[in-house]
Amino acid sequence: MSATPTDSLVSTLGTLDVPCEQTTPEAFEEALSPHLRGRSVGVELDGIDASLTRTDVEVDPTPAALKAATTGVTPASFAIGDYGSVVVPESPAGSDLVSLFVDRHVAIVNERDVVPDMEAAFDRFGEAFRERTQSGIIATGPSATADMGELVRGAHGPSEVHVLVVEAADE
């Protein structure tokens, strides 16, 4: 059997040193907890088969709380298997901010939303962007810079990224 997009996501994230875990809607809360570090804030997981309600994450934080937080949990609209990327949607709830102004970003994605490659990703972007004006960030691993003389993980954005893949809910 050939590798599924999720298999390739998991293996690419491995090469990027990004911890990745597969979980189910039922086990989600338990699975998430070890990925939280320090004060954790988040954006409600609209469209994902899981919820932050029963976790230690402060959902919909104030700007001051965001600034004080270490971990930010956000939904990803989809993920791209062979690049190990997650797509952070721009949203009025502030996913972009919560994924950026923290030291650890935890991205949550539905397994059915893992696409195999860039071509599939851009087919999806094309349709979505023409249907409704919107923005998104293809984020791959932590922020990084080589400008200070050698490679440093953690530049302006997070120094760590974790990814949780949620398998489809049992019907």
Next chain:
Amino acid sequence: MSSPSELRDVMATEGAAVSENTKGFNRGRYDSVGRLSDYDALKDEARSIKEDAIERLPELIDRLRDTVEANGGTLYIAEDATDANDYVRSVVADQNAERVVKSKSMTSEEIEVNEALAKDGVDVVETDLGEWVLQVADETPSHIVAPAIHKSRDSIAELINERFDPEEPLATASELTAFARDHLGELIEDADVGMTGANFITADTGTMALVTSEGNARKSVAATDTHIAVAGVEKVIPSVEDLQPFVELIGRSGTGQDITSYISLLTPPVGTPSIDFDDDETPLSELDSDRDFHLVLIDNGRMAMRDDDELRETLYCIRCSACSNSCANFQQVGGHAFGGETYSGGIATGWEAGIEGLDTASEFNDLCTGCSRCVDACPVGIDIPWINTVVRDRLNGENEGQFDFLVDGLTPDEEETSPSLQKRFFGNFEAIASVGSALAPLSNWASDTTPARMAMQRVLGIDSRRELPQFRRETLVDWARKRDTAIENPRRRAVLYPDLYTNHVHVERGKAAVRVLESLGVDVVVPPAPSSGRAPLSQGMIATARDHAERVAETLEPHIEDGRDVVVVEPSDIAMFDREYERLLDAEDYDELASNGYEVFEYVYGLLENGAAADDLRHGDGEQLAYHSHCQQRTLDLEPYTLDVLERCDFDVTTSDVECCGMAGSFGYKSDYYEVSMAVGSDLRAQFTEAETRDRTVVASGTSCLEQLDDLLERPTRHPIQLLD
């Protein structure tokens, strides 16, 4: 043009850092594109999207204007830098903005918007860490992607410690990064306007793609209420789907990353909530998002480039930096020497000629030797050496030929303009070689005397530290004419093209080639033929090169029609036939020559594959070789044939992996560039003098490479065909 002492200085102060970083990027590129299964197809796709977009540019801009306005933003087309800056200043003034935070944008460097805003009293802060370091140091970028590539970690630490005097002096890259993030983070949070560039902009949705790694561009947009994006008009492409090949290629081609940390696909004004980090009451979801967005598209000479058949390709450039990193000269001197007002590396000649004018391009254009290593590296397949040649040709037209009378007799060129005396000397090397052979050995002795070399250095700029080629009295054509060989039932029939150097200087390799081919059952003739035109072309003398090309085609055509293949020993000449002749000859003549021409080892390989016996060639019994392939030979993917044939003949071969030997035709002979050339060559010397290679026999395919190796090493060098004879 940088003087030899300026080049020496820049190599001494910046060379080590530039060299280490660019070579690292270049190695990363090979690895990263090697992981793509459809690399060539992606490049073709990227190329055709750009071709189409530039062709339809006015229509795409109209479409983009509609989408940007429908999205709630404003599109402004600026004719030139002043126009663009005036517009940006008025937007900033309307907002009563005190601080503008910027992410990295070469286009904003081009228009010098920081200076324009500073005059209005606006605090402009570069937030890309490399750009920030340069802003603190008051220096200019030396690389289009990694602007502070010329600075070492130690020199950055010294700068930051001196300027900011932190409690604990900073030393490691992590400490420097953390300090910069905190310092800039505060400045970003209080800023009023965020300014970004754009790598691509799609006309269908008004989406701009920003390729970044640090996250500063995201923050600069998210933390401010006014977003200004500045970009060249050439950045517009038709649709969102068209972004895909570029997203896959840009990081791989440039810094060797499969993808950078962030590809922001922003369709401004973005809807992210506007944020004040002191607010501890309002949840994010209840914050408003009320951003102004201004897209400033800059012409600044680009529409004229679009109308220019030779410079148009420059507009396909996606500024990935592969042409800088893969360039042996750039690896030594960096963008401060190999660059103009804004842009650097091989393609900078096109950008600077189009934007600033020919004069700016003339400052650094001769650092492109035409080695062509960037051509395969360029994700949109721009013929960067050709753009350099064209600009050189145009510059020749501007020179006054004050010494022309001196060389007129020797220089039967076709130029209507007046290239410099030095360019005419090298460009007309064929005439000089003919006289040289006719008068040899007298001509060699005469040119080797000290007064003669001093005069050559003074008048022609030929460095007296270089040994000059030794002309042979009996040319290859003379030798072949006197021979009487007949191949019974020949396997193939061929004409060995007597290139300039094989015919007059390295005659032995020509003889070896003839004998090797004969031993494999090929009937070979060596007719007199004009030189390929490589020499004048490299001096930017296109009309002369075209005249050569036409005469070569005329000379070889009857042989081809008579059923002969054309075999070429000199790699830079087979590259002429394959690449440049397409631009110099009509399609039919080009096709005939290109499809019947073979590099000598490519030909031998073909013979062996089709039944000729390797046993008829001399074998090496495991002899150990160190082989340096020629730059243009590698661009044409011809290196593997030499390796394969040598291995079949029981030679043990190690190869160099430097992009170029540094000689590159006439480049290394010129006093102005002697030291750059030797610095480039030092990598090759290092590779061929380490323990593993020190005792190996040195072989190389190109004339220039052999001459350079003779100067670099203390052991003899040969063309590999001589080993099989």
